[in-house]
Amino acid sequence: MTKYFQRPYHRPDVYTILRYYTGFGRYDDDFVDRLSRHYSVLIFSIFILIVSSVQFVGKPISCFTPASFTGAHITYTDYVCWISDTYFISFDKDIPEANDFELRQGSHVIRFYQYVPFILMLQTFGFFLPGFFWRRGSSHLGLSLQKYLDQLHMSSHLLL
Template sequence: MFVFRVLNTVPYTNRAGAKDLVASIHSFFTSNILVGLAVLISWKQFGGTPIECMVPLDFTNAWVQYSNNYCWAQPTYFIPFTAPLVEEITPADVVVDGMARGNGEPRIVKKGGEKVSYYQWMSFFLLFEAACFRLPCFIWKYFASQSGMQVGEILRVSSDENNAVPLVKKANITALCIHLKGVLRFQKRLKLKNIVPHKFLRFLNIKYSAYYVTFIYFVAKLAFLGNVILQSKLLTHYMLPTEKQSRFGFDMWKNIFWGNGGNETWRENGVFPRVTLCDFQPKKNIVMTWQS
């Protein structure tokens, strides 16, 4: 109920402004879902405990709070559960004046992993996505209204339930015809008298043409398609590991739902991991690694 109350306060999410199915899915349903998810995530991040670190038992409450804040502010990294956290390497000998120097003794070093930095920005990213899904409808409403043709009012009157009454239907048809005739008469007058409102920026004269509304309609539809491609690319680049960003991440999602050779979860692929690692160095000058 809290989420619905929040959505009702957002001006562009409280009602569906388009009758077209694709436009409704993009600008109303998807935007509402994304805004609702952003509200839920923000509630947890800013009003709760977004991360809980596994710390030694001798840590005080202040150290635990500091560890949580530090690991939340810093990008953590992920290493698969089946992979070791450290590895043994043998450094190569350094050649000085033609002679090899160095004992070449193996040493233990900490392995690096895939950085996970999107959890902190997820609520803002979802709001950005909601705005992108809403943008094509804003393009259509704003630029279509520049033609002088009240497209929204035409659609509202045409789909009025009272049109089932013959007298109301006749009155609405008459009003629509008068409005459309006036708009087309104005455009025809400009064409016959060869009037060019914009002398220098001639591309602005397109809104005085008869095909302007149709042109904006196709631009809005292309914006829907471009938004889907952009969102897929952003999600792939922003969330998936580097080596799994091919084919817009479709292989990655296939492995999540159907498994790669049997079963693959976040423990192996690192997509939305629930346990990550954070390097933390206290004042004792001893590097410690906590699981967050």
């Protein structure tokens, strides 16, 4: 009975859990790995939150509408602008006619702005997944990088 009460109880705190899942405190990487795995993922995640909050919560785009449009017309026009390709017109140029096909097919067409959060998400996974697979694979397959580095260092002394 006394042995049961003498056994220390380990209750992991938040810091221990975060260190385990994020890989902080491991010594099988260097600053570049941490930059790629942690800081790039953090920066991209912040950008995803900023861009997504504007796109999905706020007003993602504001298109030019005539003065005669009411609120419902403006909202509908903004939705149509959001889902269709738009094009950039400089302030020093005249607004083209609706049937000006050359401008819509030119180099001024913008097709990617709806997909920016998804592109950032793919980039975030591209930075996160290699380190994630390395940490999971090395811990579950019994790979000890420190052990291999020590053996390599010892064998280099034997060869010289």
